[in-house]
Amino acid sequence: MRIRLVAATAVAAGTLTALAAVPAQAAEYNSALKIRGIQYDAPGRDSNSCSTGNTDEEYLTIKNYSRSTTVNLKGYVVKDAAGNKFTFTASHTLQPGDYVKLRGGNGSDSDAKNVVYRDNCNFMWNNDKDTIYVYKPSGSRADVHSYTKSGSDADGNGYITYHG
Numbered sequence: 001m002r003i004r005l006v007a008a009t010a011v012a013a014g015t016l017t018a019l020a021a022v023p024a025q026a027a028e029y030n031s032a033l034k035i036r037g038i039q040y041d042a043p044g045r046d047s048n049s050c051s052t053g054n055t056d057e058e059y060l061t062i063k064n065y066s067r068s069t070t071v072n073l074k075g076y077v078v079k080d081a082a083g084n085k086f087t088f089t090a091s092h093t094l095q096p097g098d099y100v101k102l103r104g105g106n107g108s109d110s111d112a113k114n115v116v117y118r119d120n121c122n123f124m125w126n127n128d129k130d131t132i133y134v135y136k137p138s139g140s141r142a143d144v145h146s147y148t149k150s151g152s153d154a155d156g157n158g159y160i161t162y163h164g
């Protein structure tokens with residue numbers, strides 16, 4: 001019995017340490033749309049050339065976790081820690097369970113292919129650390145997550161899963 005108590009205390013202490021290291025991840029908002037994950041570091045060597053670069057391999061995936069509510073992305077806003085901002089200006093419907101990949105670079109936005117391009121060839125998400133903010137059209141916060149390459153990406157593949 002005494003051994004079990006010690007183990008439970010150790011687990012609790014570890015949880016508290018993790019929350020303290022990344023306080024933004026503790027926040028949960030009343031929102032159907034949340035961040036499924038992010039490829040914050042595009043595979044290969046970063047190049048922001050619009051013609052030959054790999055900015056389109058850097059993407060943020062936003063998913064509709066509601067079981068019943070369909071959400072239009074129009075008016076939703078994504079920001080990073082530095083204040084760089086992207087607004088979904090066109091209608092793009094997310095049914096329950098549906099998702100969209102917000103990719104860098106230029107391309108054809110497609111509801112069927114679950115993709116929207118930022119139409120900007122510069123990288124948005126820092127490779128060392130950053131914070132991802134998602135806002136509803138009303139301006140209230142839908143989701144936020146902070147990451148560091150060393151602390152959030154154990155396998156080092158440039159991708160981090162949040163709500164899965």
Ligand SMILES: [Ca+2]
Binds near residue numbers: 040042123124126127
């Ligand atoms: Ca990046």
Ligand SMILES: [Ca+2]
Binds near residue numbers: 158159161
């Ligand atoms: Ca990873």
